[in-house]
Amino acid sequence: MxxxxxxxxxxxxxxxxxxxxxDQLKYEKKNNIAHPLLAGKSLGMIFQKxxxxxxxxxxxxMYQLGGQALFLSSRDLQIGRGEPVQDTARVLSRYLDGxxxxxxxxxxxxxxxxxxxxxxxxxxxxxxxxxxxxxDLMTIREHYAALEGLKLTYIGDGNNMTNSLIVGxxxxxxxxxxxxxxxxxxxxxxxxxxxxxxxxLLTDDPMEAAANADVVYTxxxxxxxxEAEKEARIKAFAGxxxxxxxxxxxxxxxxxxxxxxxxxxxxxxxxVFEAHADELFEEAENRLHAQKAVxxxxxxxxx
Ligand code: CP
Ligand code: NVA
Numbered sequence: 001m002x003x004x005x006x007x008x009x010x011x012x013x014x015x016x017x018x019x020x021x022x023d024q025l026k027y028e029k030k031n032n033i034a035h036p037l038l039a040g041k042s043l044g045m046i047f048q049k050x051x052x053x054x055x056x057x058x059x060x061x062m063y064q065l066g067g068q069a070l071f072l073s074s075r076d077l078q079i080g081r082g083e084p085v086q087d088t089a090r091v092l093s094r095y096l097d098g099x100x101x102x103x104x105x106x107x108x109x110x111x112x113x114x115x116x117x118x119x120x121x122x123x124x125x126x127x128x129x130x131x132x133x134x135x136d137l138m139t140i141r142e143h144y145a146a147l148e149g150l151k152l153t154y155i156g157d158g159n160n161m162t163n164s165l166i167v168g169x170x171x172x173x174x175x176x177x178x179x180x181x182x183x184x185x186x187x188x189x190x191x192x193x194x195x196x197x198x199x200x201l202l203t204d205d206p207m208e209a210a211a212n213a214d215v216v217y218t219x220x221x222x223x224x225x226x227e228a229e230k231e232a233r234i235k236a237f238a239g240x241x242x243x244x245x246x247x248x249x250x251x252x253x254x255x256x257x258x259x260x261x262x263x264x265x266x267x268x269x270x271x272v273f274e275a276h277a278d279e280l281f282e283e284a285e286n287r288l289h290a291q292k293a294v295x296x297x298x299x300x301x302x303x
Contacts, residue, residue: 022293036066089116119298148173153213179209210249
């Protein structure tokens with residue numbers, strides 16, 4: 001594994017090995033066991049969109065690993081004024097040991113990897129959010145002790161989260177049922193990946209999808225970059241809310257996960273959110289541990 005551009009590029013074994021290392025790093029952090037595996041290394045973090053969790057968890061994660069992280073807002077980089085990604089990649093490869101990028105087009109992330117010579121980590125694009133799903137799988141595995149055979153139900157917009165969840169769940173032997181309104185379905189490339197897999201269900205009926213779920217997942221109805229569509233989306237997603245009624249269709253005691261930020265009263269009710277707050281904030285914390293594992297896998301010197 002040279003980069004983390006999208007989960008489709010990873011084998012099931014690579015995913016599980018990241019989760020195992022993440023568990024170990026979490027244990028070490030909780031027990032004050034230092035792990036300076038990236039001492040002297042620098043990670044550049046390019047942000048073309050806002051972030052709370054991704055920025056802070058990568059920055060502190062890099063610090064805990066003995067390295068440093070540089071926050072590079074695209075507003076201040078020459079990339080924001082039109083310097084081609086090919087040139088940015090080749091320049092930054094000469095200063096840094098890795099790049100995390102959050103942007104719109106998946107192609108930009110793929111191009112950084114193509115033209116640069118250091119590991120590239122996708123910190124969210126319109127297409128996918130692999131770091132989030134690694135943290136989600138880690139959280140679910142911590143809760144249930146295993147992933148295989150569990151059923152995750154995703155309710156709402158077939159967006160970057162849905163795309164990564166489908167791939168992450170299917171690669172780890174989980175079942176995934178997705179309920180989205182017509183016109184808001186996951187990416188065709190992801191549907192092609194999932195097609196024919198008996199562990200995958202796509203429906204427009206949230207109750208059908210939620211039946212017997214071990215994990216119920218949702219995300220905002222209007223992702224970053226879709227602000228102008230917000231009102232139309234609120235109408236389109238009426239009925240696709242994670243609320244008490246929907247949770248009754250899931251298994252008793254089912255977990256709730258959300259990548260955050262959450263919009264209470266839209267994709268999730270205040271009641272469901274607060275009843276599952278411990279699971280949701282454990283999931284947010286696990287961004288730190290999962291991403292540290294990714295950085296160690298990609299950037300540490302061979303032992
Ligand atoms: N879930 C997630 O990626 O959060 P941020 O947008 O705050 O980074
Ligand atoms: N789908 C959301 C995820 C935020 C972490 C977005 O792209 O804005």
